Amino acid sequence: MSADWLLRRGFDGGRLCFASRTALACCLAVLVAWAMGLEHPQWSGMSVWAAAQPLRGQLLEKAFFRFAGTLVGTGAGVLLVLGAPLHPGILVLGLALWVGLCTWAGNLQRGFIAYGTVLAGYSASMVALLDTAHPDRVLHLGADRLATVLTGVVVATLAGYFLAGQGGVADLRARIGGLLVDLLRHLAGTAPAEGRALLSRIAALEEGLDPHAAGSLRSRREVRASRAVLLAAMPLLLRAEGAAPVPVPLARRLADAAGALDRGDAAAACRILATPEGDDELRRLVQGLAEALRGWDAHPVPPAAPPPVALHRDWIGAREAGLRAGGAMLLFGLIWLATGWSLGPFMLLGLSVMISLFSTFENPAQMMRHVSAGQALGMVAAILCHWLLWPLARTELQQILMLVPLLMLAPLLAGHRRTMLAATDYSMILLLMSQPHLPLQEGLPDLLLKGLAVLAAPLTAWAGYRLVYPVSLQRRQRHLVQMMLRDLAAIADNPDALARRRVWQARLYHRALRLVRLSERLAGARDRALAQSLAILTLAHAAMRCHALLAAPDTPDPTRRAAGLARRRLARIARDAGRAGPSLDRLAQRLDGAEAQAIRQAARGLRHVAPAA
Template identity: 25%
Template sequence: MKHQHLIQQTSDLRRRWTAVLRALPTASRDWATSDGLVWMHLFKTVAAALLALGIAMLLDLQQPRTAMTTVFVLMQPFSGMVLAKSFYRIIGTAAGAIAALVLGAVFVQQPELYMLALSCWIGGCIAAALRYRHFRWYGFVLAGYTAALIGVPTVTDPNNLFLAALTRAAEVAVGIACSSAVSALIAPRSSSVALQRTLRNRYLDFTAFAAQVLGGKVERDVFEERFADLVDGIVGFEATRAFAAFEDPGVRTRSQRLARLNSEFMDVCARLHALNQLLKRLKANGLTPVVDTIAPYFEELSALLVRRNEQNSGASHATRAAVELRIFQVTLPRRVRQARGPLEASVPQLLADFDTSTELLYRFVDEFIRYAETSASIEQHTPVKEWPVVRYVSKTNGLVVGLTFLRSVVVMGIVAWFWIETDWPSGGLAFIGAAIMCALSSTAPDASKMTLQIAIGTVFATVVAYLFTCYVYPNIDGFPLLCVTLAPVLAFGAFIAMRPGISGYGVGFSVFFCLLAGPDNVVSYQPDLLINNGVALVAAMLVASLVLAVIFPAQMPWLIGKIKGSLRSQVVLACKGELGGLNQYFQSSTHDLMAQLRVLLKNRSRQHSDALRWMLVTLEVGHAVIDLRNEAAHATYVEGLHPRWSACLEEMSADIAELFERPERRGLDRVLTSLRETTAIAQGVLDTVPADGERHHDLQRMLGSLRFIRTALLDKDAPFNMR
């Protein structure tokens, strides 16, 4: 019995080990795609930093620590990110060096004017960085604080300014070269592969979401939340496309097609929102006959999208979906005419709502087909007809840019004034720290909080730097041992910098440990100077945090109101802008403004909900106005059939623009009156043209846009109806 029990235990143990061994490949893959990527990034960051330090020492540069610091600022998970940041860092460093030379020559031996001019230059660069975001932001930021890094240490010795500029450029170049080489050569992560995966996942997720919306299975709050996530994805895609182009020639050659894909995605998202809003309004207004008549088409389209997702077979998915949607689109007009007859006989007063619904459905299918075909051509690398150039336009409120400039100048002015008045030996480093803080926090959701985190990280960096200066550096000999002692500290800082929510601590620790105690060819053992420098940096950061929190907080209600005003002004653009490329400009700048609001506002807050509803109604009305203006520009013959057509259309557009500039009940009433008059003219002209002709279809499309604008303005959830 005991022998049998032992055999059973052995058999059970063998089965367990077999199961463990079989699971190892799967577990290894899971680890490699999650925690393994983190450890690889840490290894590459530390390796690049130590390589830059060694090369700078070998070249006998003045401050090898600058090369090491450059690596920590540059390193990103994807090689395309590093190359993009390197490109803009070179440009920014060159511009900053030139600015330092010019300012030093103009304001020689005039410290007050020199610091004022330098503060204005840095503030202007930070403001421009906020206006031109993504990796262009980095170039402007570098142009600002590089001037401080070069100019401030030599402000009392202008004869060495030119040499300092050349030395700084050489040290930065070493850091750029090392970070780029390590990122591209050691286990590189391709940005283009990540971009391709993002495109496929976005297509599949949106298809599933659209199927749920068409099936009436999405509540309003859920829809708004999902739609806000789509906005973030649209804006983030442009940044990904930009840095992937630095890495992959294939992405560069398809850059215009990728831009068009993002534009088509914005169009189909806006049309899906319009369909969802229309269905909601039809149900809320009790128009059951219309809902029952159009429901089969929505359900059929929803089932088609669901079936395509369930039968996903990689690259062919979008192609097959486009083919099936094209068949659905071709048969839709005939089926709509057949369903329209019984409705016309029973409740003719509801025909307008029915026509608006079917027209919107047809436009959604048409835009989804274009989006699916472009997705397929990119994934399968097939040639397609190239359409006119599509550009993504980023837009920032001018007051936000001006406020960023002002608060940066105020922070640096306070620190510079204290330095000049007290002749503080470490005041120059305090000014440099203030400049870096204003730059790094310019796009942070909570700039004060981020600055405070970096300050705390700098405190720990100062303590560790003191320990290294007093106890580590004197007891080691040779570069290999130096690398062994530095690697754990550098890896710790890089690891914390990768953690969401606490990344500021890691940034402060990594960057300022290198600046304070990064080894040079001739190490200076001056603990008192190190402590003074650490205190100066922390003091400057605390001043910056206080100013950002108390004097110029980004969450000021009036500032949020101004950004929402810029968002509403997009409808003014839709009403009055030139039609050429207007739709792409309107869509991209509207999504960009909303993404900025989402960064500033807390999710699920009342302000966030209000801003999101303004964005949704802006997209609804603006998109419909652009559709109407395009149709009217095509159907120029309508003016000959009714002399008041053009005048009414212009008056209506002007009234809509004024309503969104000043949302008031009186303005809403004026718009509704203009809409009624314009709709009556269009309906009268429609009755005079032959049925089923091209002109008949043109007028039906214009009437659909007019009616949709009216329903959007009358929606009880529209923000100007909730005041």
């Protein structure tokens, strides 16, 4: 009854319990850090909120990268402060370069290592900017920062480890098995599956893999093997789209393998798929799936490397994020130096977090609205605490105890669907502005000015995300299409493409899955993205086929010339996509059977990529 009551009022019981546990651990961490005599015990509470995760593996891995990133960032901050006496600009320029570099690198990575890399950037800000008036204390401040973070990480890990879940690996494997069953039956012609729907399912499964990789090397190998299976299924799906039906003997084998997988016998499915019938290309694709399936079925997953998995990296977005973060830090750092604004360091500190951490989100400008709301609530709570409660305190312990009820409001924000994205920032700002200290040194005007400096950071970051290399789902989608076309052109242009076929294809397949998944968050973009992905992938297969025809000694001269011309036109597809179509049609006329049909399908797909090119 109580769960239904909460649900009707917009609360999620699971999130509410998790946030309540985290808030209690936050309060405990602040008390422990204060009892240890640390100067900034509130930083321990901030680390609890930053490290908390609902799954055990995620909790352990994020805690590790939280501390590792802080350690590296603290060292960089200390070095910058030690160099500042030579010239004040060294601090600003060095901080801008460091934050920009960490933001660039973080946007090229995945999972919690990306978080740790970005954290290393703004951790330097926390050391270099919080006590600029006393550079002689920077080593003490750095040691205090490390100690408080470690305290928070330890408390968060101990508080959450035994209550955190372990993740649904069995459910994930069942979903991958079900997908393979449907795909094999689709290839065999025994199930009315639709190719685009299967591609969408593959994309959804691939996106959900990374959380399962956290926490252990075995989990990483499991996820790598699962991803290899999904990527090996991609070319078979392409082969089924628009190509001639598979030979009847192979169709029977595929149906038998699907039945074995449906019974949970992946080993039998591997044996059935190991020696398929059909043309050379089809046999190679089916054997590739069998190889990936063999590595995925092993328990525990063997240390031997499965088929190559080359992942998408957003080089365009990473470069833009690094330039945006470094440029913003440099611009406002120079304004601070020119004006001497006493709260400039506080504003720069917040900006370094907003402009770097949230750049890894798919739509950071939209996130800034929730962040601003959470920080505004945290600022109000901090001011009320300083103004109304802390004047009554006689000890620092009483100050911390008076802060606890305000910290325990965070679970209510986290548990409600409308305010859940603002809850963490509420806690972070409340803690950042609430250092226990007697006697009180800041009056109400000082607190208001500090609060305005805090709010200036997300507003400035929002303007940066909207005006400087604007970040949106649509723009990320265009970047993916551009990179896929560059991959296609590179495959066509590289004479050694056949030797690196599996690596090229794995990266291209992964980018196609990312494009499909991203488009599903955009109204009306899903069908176009599915068509673009399938078109570019079929064109890549056509380019590989051109290389194979050119490499074969028995290829007739007219076919060789047609393949060479089609390959050269595909290498220039980003500049002139229209000329590749006639070349592919002429090549198809010199082939027969499934080969000719696949080349014609690639030529038809040009209409989907020509506008993007």
